[in-house]
Amino acid sequence: MKLALIGLPKSGKTTIFNALTRSEHNTDKYGQVATEANIGVVQVADERITRLSELYKPKKTIYATIEYHDYPGIFAKEGDTADNAMLSEIKSAEAFAIVLRGFADEELDSIYDSGDPLAQLTRLEEEMMLNDLIIAEKRLEKIELGYKRGIKTPAILSEDKALHEICAQLQNNLPLRSLQLSPDEEKAVRGFQFFSAKPLLILINCSEDNLRAWDEVLNKLHDRGYKAYTIAGKFEEELSKLDTEEAEMFMADMGMTESIRDRLTHWSYQLIGYISFFTVGADEVRAWTLESGANAVAAAGKIHSDLARGFIRAECFKYDDIMAHGSEKILKEKGLFKLEGKEYVVKDGDIISIRFNV
Template structure:
């Protein structure tokens, strides 16, 4: 899974990328995109690792791409180049600045958080409008020469629905499309069809007060568009990284938070994208695996290894919370708490999962 980090210059976008991945983009390549892998923070993996003391602990991961700042004063060719970096992203993490700092200029023509979000929305709309219009023209030209296939007829219908939505400032992601419809539109890679998470970059005072300029209006706009959001402070997150575990806990206690923003971000991304984690455990390895919600057991087994999906017989499953009340698989089995399930059983978030398969 790859998430593109997109925003206007000086919004704190690259700081967030570094905090997520531990990678500092090279200053001499600031106009290029940088991709790196981030570990998905999951305290359940930590607790399972304490119990099993495995040789290896493997967390789920997400790839983030730090897209160059979208400069409104740039020429159209440069703007198009930057937008192209969103093409291969499965989701967009849009960074909006709310923090106050006289030494950091506000983005050109976007001096408020709401204006920044509106600017990002507009740029995504404009790009997709052009893509939709061009595709409709091509379909219309094809229709003059031959009868359109049923797939092309359906695509035309969907594109007109999306076009109408654009007139009402409605993102394509708000349409409840079937998987088949999504495949039909997949080649267009519509930016407004991608899941969008808005990261609002605030300062310490704003974090403590729980308020900043235009907060209510900003949150309302985010929710109206079907986006997810998270409020965090890049400056505070950077300070937390530098502290020892003990000092970090004390600092977080003073701030009135139990988790850092970076840790919370994983949960927001997963929830908005309809993702969950299941776990495999043992003395050799404790590992988190990422799947879509409502994935059946046989398909989940294929996430571990394609051979396991092909030769799947049954799976042994126990929910994480239930397992933690006992702390032993052997005991859990003895008490009948480990359920044996078939291939159609839906895997749930936090399930500890063991596959029975043909040799």
């Protein structure tokens, strides 16, 4: 999964990125605004993979990963046009974590308007919607020109219809996230990767000693349909530099039960609606991510497109069952080893082997 950290300059994106990836990128308050993204890959801690690996003793054990992209601040000032190449790179992420500055800093207030996270969010959302609107309108103009030259296919008509709905939504100041398109329309405009259609995680970056002070703001955000959380970026960055035992002591003091890595993993899986399924064997025990509700063919496609194309059946058993009984042989005897067809909806914790023929 690719998750983009975005927000206004100096909101604490790199600080949080450092905490997540245990790196030491520059977070100097007076430093130049970065021009390139920092990229880091974080393993998704999953005890089930650890235990499956103990059972199967494979040559390789592969956890799922999240790729974090820490982008330079965008939309700092009204009418600010960020570099288009960077914007399209940002939009290729599966979801955004928007970092809002909640920590007090008068200097930053004076440069970037306001320390009010809700105001920051509004400005980011407005800029994203404006960006989407410009792209949609430009495309509509091109489609019109095409009509004059006789280019009118069913796909273009779907796109045209979708883009009109999209423009209407944006002109009403509503993000595309809340617009329901038909499957055909959705497909026709998928390639645009509209900003305001992406799943959003809101992180209010604040001081570790007033996390609760944000409850009311969080409630407001939840009421408006956002998934929003507080994060003490600087504190987390310092924690990430300690050894495990020391870090756990500090976390216990703060009543924190999970590391920032694990929290962000859960939040982003929840946000996108991801589940995990596993493949096991003597060569490799591996975790895969799948959209909740997806079927066995989609799962096969995650592993390799050949497996989806030549799909015959999925051999399937449950993580809990293999842990309870200890061997696939016993699962077969007990009828817990199933053969599933294309339409089978894969569940979190399924262990799958694809039979295929290409």
